Amino acid sequence: MSQKVAEKTDKHASVEELYSTAAKAPQPGLCCPKPYMNEMTAHIPKEAFEFNYGCGSPVLKAGIKAGDTVVDLGSGVGIDCFVAAKLVGPKGKVIGIDLTEDMLAKANKYKAIVAQNLGYDVVEFRKGLIESIPLEAQSADVVLSNCVVNLSPDKEKVLNDVRRVLKIGGRAVISDIVSDRDVEQVHQDDKKLWAECYTGALSVKAFLEAFKKAGFYGLSQLAETAWQEVESYNFASITVEAFNYPKSSCCGALDHFAVYLGPYESVADEDGHQFPRFKAVPVCAETASRLAGSPFESNFVVAFAGRELKPDANSCAPGGACCG
Numbered sequence: 001m002s003q004k005v006a007e008k009t010d011k012h013a014s015v016e017e018l019y020s021t022a023a024k025a026p027q028p029g030l031c032c033p034k035p036y037m038n039e040m041t042a043h044i045p046k047e048a049f050e051f052n053y054g055c056g057s058p059v060l061k062a063g064i065k066a067g068d069t070v071v072d073l074g075s076g077v078g079i080d081c082f083v084a085a086k087l088v089g090p091k092g093k094v095i096g097i098d099l100t101e102d103m104l105a106k107a108n109k110y111k112a113i114v115a116q117n118l119g120y121d122v123v124e125f126r127k128g129l130i131e132s133i134p135l136e137a138q139s140a141d142v143v144l145s146n147c148v149v150n151l152s153p154d155k156e157k158v159l160n161d162v163r164r165v166l167k168i169g170g171r172a173v174i175s176d177i178v179s180d181r182d183v184e185q186v187h188q189d190d191k192k193l194w195a196e197c198y199t200g201a202l203s204v205k206a207f208l209e210a211f212k213k214a215g216f217y218g219l220s221q222l223a224e225t226a227w228q229e230v231e232s233y234n235f236a237s238i239t240v241e242a243f244n245y246p247k248s249s250c251c252g253a254l255d256h257f258a259v260y261l262g263p264y265e266s267v268a269d270e271d272g273h274q275f276p277r278f279k280a281v282p283v284c285a286e287t288a289s290r291l292a293g294s295p296f297e298s299n300f301v302v303a304f305a306g307r308e309l310k311p312d313a314n315s316c317a318p319g320g321a322c323c324g
Contacts (some may be wrong), residue, residue, distance in 0.1 A: 006097075008129065010199070011153045011173075014191040016100050018055070023077065023102035024049040025127040030196045030244035031147050031177070032227050032237060036083060043117035044082045050109045051077045054146035055197065056175025059083045061243070063171075063294075068095040068141040071165060073130040073158075074148025078107035081123050082114045084144070090120035095135065097128050131157040133150045135165045146239070150177045150200040150224070166244035169293050172216070173241050177201040177227065180234040187231055187238045198230050204238065216242035217270050245290045247271065257281065258266045258286035259301045267299075285302075 027190070034057045041049075048159055059080045064087040072080045075096025084094045098104050107125045115121035128134040130318070131154050143162045153159045162172050177238055179201045202210065211219050223239040226253040246272075260267060260275035267275050269291075277279055283291070291300045 002141065005232075009196055011151075011152050011191065012099065012129065014150075014195045015151045017131050017196040018192075019076070022053060022107050023051060023100060027053070031055050031201065034077075034237075037305050040083050040086060041079075041204055043086060043114055044079065045110050045113050047081060048077050048082075051224065052079050052108060053078070053092045054175065055227070056146055056223065056225075058144045058146055058175045058239055059087070059174040061239060062142050062144060062173040063065055064088060064142055067091045068142065069139060070095070070138045070142045071133070071135060072096045072298075073133070073143065073145040073162075074098060075107060076103050076146075077127065080109055080144055080146055081107070082110070083126075084142075084153065085114060085118060085123050088122060090165070092254050094123045095140075096123065096125045097129065097130060097133060098125065099129060099134075101127070116139060116211075119238065127197060131161060133161045137164050138167045138170075140165045141170050143170070145172075145174045145176065147197055149174060149178055150197055150202070151195065155202065155210055157211055159216070163214055163216065163244050167238045168244060168246065171225045171241055171243045171294065173222070173239065175237060175239040176182075176207065177235055178204045178238045179205045180204070180236075182206065183233060185284070193230070198228075198233070198235060201222075201235060202231075207238065208240070211242045212270070215244075215247050217290065218243040233310060241295070243293075243295060245293075246286070254282035256283050257301075257303045257305050258283045259288045259293050259303075261299055261301065261320055 011201050031053045032055050064084055066089040068088045070084045075081050078096055078271045081094045081096040111123050126134050127209045143166055147217045149155055149158055177197050182203050183199045187199040190199055223238050227235045227237055258282040259280050260277055262277045265277055288302045292302045
């Protein structure tokens with residue numbers, strides 16, 4: 001997946017202006033940041049939390065492991081990056097991406113203190129748009145975002161670029177603001193409400209569909225919290241997890257088995273493969289590899305069959321035909 005460079009828009013400028021101000025003086029009413037466990041933040045200067053403007057805590061839900069490369073979109077003063085640094089350890093890497101120079105300056109100030117407190121320096125901050133993440137393809141294990149996707153005028157570009165930078169099997173854990181219904185254009189055009197994380201929000205349905213359209217697998221909702229009512233819209237914070245796997249265009253040799261363990265009677269994946277509970281279903285190597293990884297491995301047993309199997313009504317493709 002090649003990178004398509006995005007250009008800054010008027011809405012980007014509005015967001016940059018607001019958050020430049022918010023980097024200079026705390027804005028306590030700006031969005032709805034969530035608290036962190038004290039043991040995860042003792043290495044971070046207390047002053048930094050005065051400038052924390054997220055809407056969730058995706059870093060604590062992302063299953064970050066030692067040695068991971070983690071990217072945080074819209075990293076602000078770096079709170080999530082600094083928590084991630086503790087999780088990835090001295091052999092990991094954390095890269096924060098932000099549009100606003102004043103936020104980046106604050107983040108780099110705190111970064112020096114965090115490195116001293118941890119005893120290692122694994123955090124880096126880069127200026128950039130989240131529609132054009134300044135990172136090489138397939139270089140990240142985890143991509144985080146905390147109340148930033150709603151600020152983008154092109155959310156499709158954001159999610160497509162998240163997939164571009166994720167390694168195969170890597171995951172995005174996104175906390176963002178959603179609405180109970182589609183936001184009308186007249187309200188989307190209000191730059192102040194947009195920059196304050198309101199009218200750039202997608203409806204819950206559209207938000208989840210955006211991940212599906214971008215080609216993510218294994219989409220799960222991890223949390224949801226009501227926030228505020230503005231202009232008759234009910235806004236909430238939602239956290240979702242989604243995984244990057246290549247989409248199957250055609251199955252190969254059906255020389256593996258996948259057994260779905262329940263609890264449902266039957267499930268289907270994003271490619272339309274049907275898996276009745278407890279039935280050994282012939283699958284190709286690509287599908288087997290995906291089901292053996294996160295987040296599917298606890299629900300499937302995958303085994304190598306050693307020979308190609310004849311497709312039937314329950315085999316690895318919609319309708320049992322290998323190529324659909």
